[in-house]
């Protein structure tokens with residue numbers, strides 16, 4: 001039994017707007033650099049991707065897979081010695097269901113998990129008969145969420161669904177433009193089969209604690225990465241056997257689930273309300289005082305996650321259930337280095353500093369969360385140890401995101 005990090009919602013190169021190197025070897029390399037022990041495969045509903053999974057993966061532990069030696073080849077040279085470790089894949093996909101219920105159009109994203117490739121085959125056969133699963137790694141199906149859940153459970157009683165980024169306005173179970181007012185309203189008679197919720201980049205556990213109907217769910221966080229470099233920007237902490245069934249059990253019971261590493265919700269694209277094109281960013285109170293209308297164009301603003309949570313909340317701000325899980329708010333190492341060095345995240349200067357820090361200190365999650373501050377001095381980047389200490393202590397300045405515009409985190413007293 002060990003403590004490890006897992007990122008269970010990612011995408012492959014077969015999803016729209018993803019990086020071409022979202023293939024298994026690159027993902028395995030990136031996972032080690034980030035410090036992830038288990039990652040989702042992404043996109044298992046896509047026929048070509050699921051074929052690649054079959055060809056390149058072998059079972060590593062009950063229900064989890066790792067790259068065959070032939071598939072991994074020389075990829076490991078891109079992993080600094082200090083970050084090397086085994087990486088397992090959990091078979092995972094994301095499905096968008098679009099349908100009408102009670103006179104409203106519903107658009108809900110679901111993360112789907114399966115313990116073996118045979119189950120994936122059965123799921124894909126059923127879904128392929130309902131809609132097009134070939135054109136996008138994250139297929140859109142005209143299927144009620146409840147019926148999708150039934151198909152998944154019929155394929156294998158150990159398969160499961162986690163509703164994805166549950167507060168996103170346009171594509172989620174509780175979204176202001178697309179969803180329902182409760183998990184039960186969405187999944188109906190099968191809602192007991194839902195035991196975990198993905199809070200998404202724009203919300204954190206304290207926001208979710210305000211809605212008491214969510215108390216019984218484990219709150220998970222994942223990167224939803226569209227490129228290997230974005231892996232682990234949010235992640236989960238497990239302390240159990242690294243196998244599918246133990247992890248599923250930990251998600252069900254929270255025994256062996258030790259919380260999440262999170263973005264600051266202000267960094268998410270839909271935290272506050274507003275109109276990106278109009279440059280109008282509003283707090284929920286400001287939106288209310290303007291009757292929900294943009295002062296620039298006069299049209300209704302996109303209601304962000306903070307506002308939507310307040311609409312559904314039955315606890316005041318700061319309210320919490322009896323049983324809560326820990327969470328750790330962090331920001332990616334490349335963003336920290338970019339701030340410290342005054343250069344863009346994608347510059348040579350930042351990537352050299354990142355490489356050196358990984359070589360000297362270990363993986364990114366280790367550096368952000370676990371490495372003693374004194375040891376971070378050896379990374380060879382002026383101010384990095386202090387910056388990570390500030391981050392761990394929450395000494396940050398936040399510029400909140402809205403209407404699709406990412407927010408920003410700055411370390412206090414720094415540019």
Ligand SMILES: [Zn+2]
Pocket residue numbers: 094109164165171
């Ligand atoms: Zn999604």
Ligand SMILES: [Zn+2]
Pocket residue numbers: 275277278280294295296297298299
């Ligand atoms: Zn506007």
